[in-house]
Amino acid sequence: MADDATRVFHDTARAVRTSPEKMQKVNLFESPRMFCDVYALLPGQAQKAHAHAGSDKIYHVLAGTATVRIGEVTHALGPGELAVAPAGVEHGVSNEGELPTSLLVVMAPHPSFGPPSPPEKA
Amino acid sequence: MADDATRVFHDTARAVRTSPEKMQKVNLFESPRMFCDVYALLPGQAQKAHAHAGSDKIYHVLAGTATVRIGEVTHALGPGELAVAPAGVEHGVSNEGELPTSLLVVMAPHPSFGPPSPPEKA
Numbered sequence: 001m002a003d004d005a006t007r008v009f010h011d012t013a014r015a016v017r018t019s020p021e022k023m024q025k026v027n028l029f030e031s032p033r034m035f036c037d038v039y040a041l042l043p044g045q046a047q048k049a050h051a052h053a054g055s056d057k058i059y060h061v062l063a064g065t066a067t068v069r070i071g072e073v074t075h076a077l078g079p080g081e082l083a084v085a086p087a088g089v090e091h092g093v094s095n096e097g098e099l100p101t102s103l104l105v106v107m108a109p110h111p112s113f114g115p116p117s118p119p120e121k122a
Numbered sequence: 123m124a125d126d127a128t129r130v131f132h133d134t135a136r137a138v139r140t141s142p143e144k145m146q147k148v149n150l151f152e153s154p155r156m157f158c159d160v161y162a163l164l165p166g167q168a169q170k171a172h173a174h175a176g177s178d179k180i181y182h183v184l185a186g187t188a189t190v191r192i193g194e195v196t197h198a199l200g201p202g203e204l205a206v207a208p209a210g211v212e213h214g215v216s217n218e219g220e221l222p223t224s225l226l227v228v229m230a231p232h233p234s235f236g237p238p239s240p241p242e243k244a
Contacts, residue, residue, distance in 0.1 A: 008192045008206045009199065012182070029206040033178045034156070034230040036206065056155045060134070060182070060226060062202065070130045077131065080184065082226075084130045084151040084158065104182060104204075108156040108230030 012062055016040045016102045023047055025105075032113035038062070039103040041095035049092030057085040057107045059093055064101030067094045134184055138162045138224045145169055147227075154235035160184070161225040163217035171214030179207040179229045181215055186223030189216045 008029075015026045015038040023045045029036045039047070041064075049069055059068055060082040067076050068083040069092045076096070077083060085091035095101040130151075137148045137160040145167045151158045161169070163186075171191055181190055182204040189198050190205040191214045198218070199205060207213035217223040 008195070008208075009190070009197045010204050010206075012202045012204060028204070029178070029180070029208075031178055031208060033176075033209065034180075034228070036180055036204075036228075054155075056151070056153055058151070058156075058158055058228065068131070073130070075131045080134045082132050082134060082150070082158075084132075086130075086151075086153060087155065104226075106156070106158075106180065106228045106230070108228075 012038050012102070012104055016063075016100070018042050018100055030110055032110055034106060034108040035110045037105045039093075039105050041066070041093070041101045041103075043095050043098055043100075046094035047092055049090045051085075051088055051090045052107070052111050054087055055107050055109055055111050056087050057091060057105065059083045059085070059091075060104040060106075062102040062104055064095060064099045065097040066101050066103055067096045069093070134160050134224070134226055138185075138222070140164050140222055152232055154232055156228060156230040157232045159227045161215075161227050163188070163215070163223045163225075165217050165220055165222075168216035169214050171212045173207075173210055173212045174229070174233050176209055177229050177231055177233050178209050179213060179227065181205045181207070181213075182226040182228075184224040184226055186217060186221045187219040188223050188225055189218045191215070 018040045024040045026038045140162045146162045
């Protein structure tokens with residue numbers, strides 16, 4: 001595969017990396033506009049509930065089951081299912097199953113490239 | 123499923139809608155920051171190559187095969203594989219297989235919510 005191809009074409013299954021220590025994230029692409037990661041959670045692992053004031057996030061299940069909380073609603077999702085956490089809404093994910101879980105995760109805009117929109121004041 | 127859940131949780135397989143006329147798009151979520159669609163292409167259908175000056179796009183194959191062009195590189199992708207079209211790079215997709223193809227497509231920012239960045243002039 002040419003250099004160009006390796007930067008823009010990815011096999012999500014090959015990007016899965018697990019660790020008994022904690023949930024793993026592998027980045028496939030990032031720009032100020034978005035990031036696209038593959039998350040891998042072994043049974044019992046989780047990403048604690050949190051929120052991003054200015055970014056939307058999508059969790060798309062690739063394998064296993066993901067128990068996803070969006071706001072006050074928690075739902076168990078399987079492969080092909082996805083959850084959207086709009087900006088400002090608390091969200092988290094855990095693997096309460098018996099097999100490894102992998103997720104395609106897209107967030108926009110990328111939260112680490114400076115303020116994406118006018119700052120929100122309380 | 124509660125109202126909240128139907129807006130934030132989706133089964134991509136149930137969002138697939140095909141038409142013999144042309145490629146179909148079903149929106150799952152949109153905001154000024156991104157849109158998330160499911161595209162369905164019957165054999166022979168395509169999205170012609172085009173570019174978005176200020177938005178990145180991800181094509182993630184859910185089922186079937188997708189022949190994706192990113193810039194000058196064309197690659198046939200199967201389920202679980204994805205392609206990234208960074209802002210400004212020409213991209214397109216076609217179904218050159220014999221089965222229906224479905225894709226999860228995320229673009230950020232949403233190109234229809236006003237100029238996301240200073241307009242580019244030729």
